[in-house]
Amino acid sequence: MCLGIPMRVTEIEKNFKAYAETMGVKRPISIKLVPETKPGDFVLVHAGFAMEKIDPVEARKRIELFEKMLNLEGLD
Amino acid sequence: MEQGSFGYSVTNYNRLTEQLLNKVLKLGQKIAEKKGKKTKIMEVCGTHTVAFSRSGIAQLLSDVLDLRSGPGCPICVTHQQDLDYMISLSRIKEVIIVTFGDLLRVPGSFTSLEKEKAKGADVHICYSPLEAIDLAAANTQKEIVLLGIGFETTAPTIATALAQAREKGLKNFSIYSTLKLVPPALEALLHEKKFDLDGLVLPGHVSTVLGSNTFDFIAQKYALPCVVAGFEPLDLLMGLYYLLNSIMEEKAELTNAYAHIVKEKGNKTAKEIINLFFEEGETLWRGFASIPGSGLKLRTEYNDFEARSRFNNLEIPQTEVFSGCSCGDIITGKLTPFDCLLFNTSCTPLTPVGPCMVSSEGACSAYYQYRQQTQQEILLH
Amino acid sequence: MNEQEKDVILLSHGDGGLLTHQLIQGTFFPGFNNKWLEEEGDSAVLNFGQERLAFSTDSFVVSPLFFPGGDIGKLAICGTVNDLVVSGARPLWLSAAFIIPEGMAIERLSDVVRSMSEIACQLKLPIVTGDTKVVSSNDPENLFINTTGIGVIYPESNFNVKNVEPADKVIITGSIGDHGAAILAARLGLESKESPQSDCAPLDFISTLLRPYFPYIKVMRDPTRGGLATTLKELAISGSFDFWLEESSINVKPKVKAISDILGIDPYYLASEGRALLVVKNGQEEEIIKELKKHPLGKDASIIGYARAGKGNLFLRTKLGGTRPLQMLAGTPLPRIC
Incomplete structure (x- = not known):
């Protein structure tokens, strides 16, 4: 339906033009739809646009929650 | 690095994914024992269809899950009539078509954009809709037509292109919108109640715009458990874990398993820019009758940007519906590609009869690329 | 306009995938065929x-x-x-x-x-x-x-797909898709601190290092257009056996993966221009890898799969242990949004 990948914003220029990077590959994006974006933020990129900010703390917490749950409940 | 790991140890991330897979499999087995049948789940989004197949999760869980594709592949739900119109636009001499790569090979009634390009049509494949604006500014003697396909995720990117065209006063830019809305299609589908779904995996990226709240009606009105999920293997499994738990406990609830990206209320800026340029209107879907309020049409004040009115003297071929093609039933979850008589006989990615085979995230293409034969071959070994 | 449109040559006829095959089989072979061409080497x-x-x-x-x-x-x-x-x-x-x-x-x-x-x-x-x-x-x-x-x-080489037997091992001399990714990135203006590099290089080092092992090499190919998947699928079809690959042993460089993800393209279909695929006799693979690693262009050589009796299929065991078939490339990879 809609491909989107997480990228980290590296620079912001005028008119909502920005650059984002993943695994060493950088591309220009528009931050028009997430205007509060700052350099260093993680964003979800679709069709050359940042669609939403990604909360990396929340992302890690979510993984840790599952880790805990699997340890508690065991694998059965 | 797995993209969803965000600094979390990759080894642990991969181990966790494997552990969760086992957990989900056991959960699925428990439900199967309790209900005496496989759990029937619809993955609404075509990218989910591909992710389930490509990671091997669909095959690994095939004993306990009956995964059905939903109406979430924009190419697959685009009506033949719209395809024919868009292809006809490419035949106009002064037109440059700007499109996402997805549409290039989709067969219209008689031809495709790829074939028209080979015969001299000017077709530009873009990654961002904003490329159309640059092209329009650089080619003032040409007419630039941006093909607006997609759902709520892509709609605000097309709207941003419109905003820029307006700012720059471009007179040679228009769009052909077949943009569609997911909730009305799901309403239409669930309302039919023609098949007994146990739950739904909801589109993660459409939800970034709409917000997870938008889908509350599925749990409340149709009493079905559902989950908003991401696309990495761990995301998919987390989603399935929540969904199967809800199904096990017979709780009709919506869970957001993608909350580090999807907010409850979605992206206000994106929704505003959609509303600025578009209004809801009736639109044609393949596989459904016309669904009221399920399409995005340009507001009348922006009629100058409407390719349909700008190029209204077009000779459009009489639309031909492909006989025997089950795309319509496949994208509404009634059939799987294996049930279609044309699948992998007369319909293959090279000779696609319907769009579900040509779109790389179409259910038929995903089954062809990732699933066909697997079952029988694995049994043999 | 309702007349059946005549088929014309599309760019995809030149991508080394299914359409290229159709063109060769349907247009060139009927005109030119002979015993040398038939070998399709x-x-x-x-x-x-x-x-x-x-x-x-x-x-x-x-x-x-x-x-x-x-x-x-x-x-x-x-x-x-x-x-x-x-x-x-x-x-x-x-x-x-x-x-x-x-x-x-x-x-x-x-x-x-x-x-x-x-x-x-x-x-x-x-x-x-x-x-x-x-x-x-x-x-x-x-x-x-x-x-x-x-x-x-070389007198000691007799590479032919017909020699492949079950349990033979598949070796690749390095990472996959580097050339394809570098070209796509350059074409689409994807910037990079250190742009992804094409692997374009001569493979003559293989003959120098592996000559003593030539009798154990069943067949060799370079996975150019159509990438790893198309090349192996072609071999499997012409030899009427199956290949099984392990996703976890196939080296896709992070930048190649990033470009693939950004554009929605599968790296198994991206071209390499400095890699060789070898199918070698079961039991000889470790020695052959050891030899290949002596050269800088072979330092990442690895065993990625094996042959099995079958009917011309190519299967990939995913990192999670699932299985998916890989087909030949059908149409040049294009950047997608879905």
């Missing part, structure tokens, strides 16, 4: 007196002409050399023919020629004949180069 194998000669030709079109890690000239030499090497031959002579667009800067053409000359000198390979044509064109970068090569096949 990377080179024709010709008996001439006591010698077996390998004869190979290839044309090169690439945009941009100069890309990170190489250029059309280097590609034109390496491409034909590699076709001879994977046929078990030592390259002896090359030809080079140029179809040049009017308006191309002569300096630009000289740069291409210099690059060809450098790599040919390094390989001690003379370019013994050539041709020049100029065509009218709107694009001064629209240069086409054809190279043809003749080599002599």
